[in-house]
Amino acid sequence: MKAPRRRFLRLAVAAAALPAAARIARAQVYPTRPVRLVIGFNAGGAPDVVARLLCQWLSERIGQNFLVENRPGAGGNIAVEAVVRAPADGYTLLQVGSPNFINASLYKDLKFNFLRDIAPVASIGRNPFVMEVTPSFPAKTVAEFIAYAKDNPGQINMTSTGTGNLTHVIGELFKMMAGVDMLHVPGRGEMQAQSDLLAGRAQVMFDPIVSSLGYIRAGQLRALGVTGATRLAALPDVPTVGETVPGFDVTGAIGIGAPQNTPADVIGYLNDKVNAALADPAIKARLVDLGFVPTPMAAAEFGALMAAETETWGKVIQAANIKRE
Numbered sequence: 001m002k003a004p005r006r007r008f009l010r011l012a013v014a015a016a017a018l019p020a021a022a023r024i025a026r027a028q029v030y031p032t033r034p035v036r037l038v039i040g041f042n043a044g045g046a047p048d049v050v051a052r053l054l055c056q057w058l059s060e061r062i063g064q065n066f067l068v069e070n071r072p073g074a075g076g077n078i079a080v081e082a083v084v085r086a087p088a089d090g091y092t093l094l095q096v097g098s099p100n101f102i103n104a105s106l107y108k109d110l111k112f113n114f115l116r117d118i119a120p121v122a123s124i125g126r127n128p129f130v131m132e133v134t135p136s137f138p139a140k141t142v143a144e145f146i147a148y149a150k151d152n153p154g155q156i157n158m159t160s161t162g163t164g165n166l167t168h169v170i171g172e173l174f175k176m177m178a179g180v181d182m183l184h185v186p187g188r189g190e191m192q193a194q195s196d197l198l199a200g201r202a203q204v205m206f207d208p209i210v211s212s213l214g215y216i217r218a219g220q221l222r223a224l225g226v227t228g229a230t231r232l233a234a235l236p237d238v239p240t241v242g243e244t245v246p247g248f249d250v251t252g253a254i255g256i257g258a259p260q261n262t263p264a265d266v267i268g269y270l271n272d273k274v275n276a277a278l279a280d281p282a283i284k285a286r287l288v289d290l291g292f293v294p295t296p297m298a299a300a301e302f303g304a305l306m307a308a309e310t311e312t313w314g315k316v317i318q319a320a321n322i323k324r325e
Contacts, residue, residue: 030090030266034065037256038083039095040076043068045190046210046290050124050254051095053286057277075103075164077110084117088259090266094118096257098166098309105314106164106324115310118257120303121267122274125292126251128228129170129206131241132221137203142225142244145204149180158182159193159202164322167193169313170206170227170250172320177245197221208252209234209291227251234291251293253309255302271299 037055041047048070055066071079076099086092096118104114112118131142139145149156160168163186175182185202187193190211196202198220205212206227213234215221225241226232227250242248256274258267275296277283287294297305316322 030269031062031064033091034067035091035093036067036069037093037095038069038071038079040071040073040079040097040099042072042189043070046127046208047095047097047254049210049290050287050292053283054124054274054277057280057283058273061276062273075099075106075162077103077107080114080118081111083257083259084112086259088261088263090258090262090270092259093121093270094257096120096253096255096306098252098254098313101253101306101309102164102166102169102313102317104310105317106322115307117260119260119262119267120299120306121256121258121262122271122299123253123255123295123297123302123305124274124278125287125294126228126253127208127210127292128226128232128251129167130209130212130216130226130235130238130291131174131204131206131224132197132212132216133204133224134197134200134202135219135222136200137222139224140222142239142241145224146178146180146244149178149182153181154183156180156182156204157185157202159196159205160184160186161190161193162186162188164317164324166252167206167208169316169320169322171204172322173250173316174206174241174245174248176319177248213291228293232291232293233288253305254292255297255306257306267299 037051039047039051051068055068058066071082079094080100083092083094100114133139139148158171160171168184168186187196193205197205212221216223223235223238225239226235227241229240229242229249231240278294278296284294
């Protein structure tokens with residue numbers, strides 16, 4: 001009786017292991033061809049810098065090319081549409097970011113539902129922004145800026161990378177929490193917004209640190225505060241905005257998504273590899289130097305963050321009555 005029972009137990013264990021073994025086998029043969037990481041913005045910006053850094057690491061470690069594909073337009077929606085339409089096989093990925101969370105409320109005629117149609121794969125990190133002004137601006141601290149803005153309502157031009165972009169909605173949140181009135185003068189993309197600020201046509205901008213760090217270090221722009229909860233190693237002497245405006249804690253989120261119904265084993269494989277990249281001291285140091293906070297997560301955890309961020313920015317858009325141009 002014991003021998004048949006042992007055989008039964010062995011067969012049962014083997015049967016239970018088959019699905020896991022099949023998943024591992026599929027993951028081991030993936031990828032067999034180049035993988036595209038689609039980005040909704042032009043080359044050279046903060047998302048592009050991070051994507052190329054990650055793709056280079058993945059290509060070298062996995063032995064298959066991970067290629068960045070820039071598909072700018074419609075605030076990142078063109079890139080999302082391209083990925084939503086792609087086969088759910090792990091060979092077309094999307095760089096997910098705060099613009100996607102904002103667009104869910106900003107655009108009323110999207111051809112997709114972001115949270116439904118894009119599966120979370122991995123978090124890359126959080127990117128605090130920096131509140132920066134032209135060197136000639138009289139305020140040298142956030143407190144001085146608020147005092148000046150209250151004495152000169154509507155006289156400060158706040159630029160951004162475009163209406164409804166994260167650089168804009170962060171500024172709107174600051175206006176509400178600090179009780180100040182500023183005129184929003186959007187640029188057409190990051191380069192024009194920074195050019196307007198550098199030329200003095202605008203006086204303040206909430207800009208990704210990765211994009212403005214060089215100007216700040218060169219003395220061409222003055223950093224008043226960083227938008228996250230803690231000071232950053234990249235700008236150790238710059239306080240947080242929250243030290244003056246209690247509760248102000250805003251960071252962008254960046255990660256990777258894939259078409260819904262992408263196999264779970266492929267998502268698991270990619271999540272493991274991205275988390276391994278974030279644990280690499282060289283990658284971690286480079287991201288920190290760029291002003292990012294590496295934030296590895298499980299895929300489900302990143303999915304919860306995507307949902308929470310979508311809800312948060314939806315409330316800001318409604319409260320500030322932000323309308324797409």
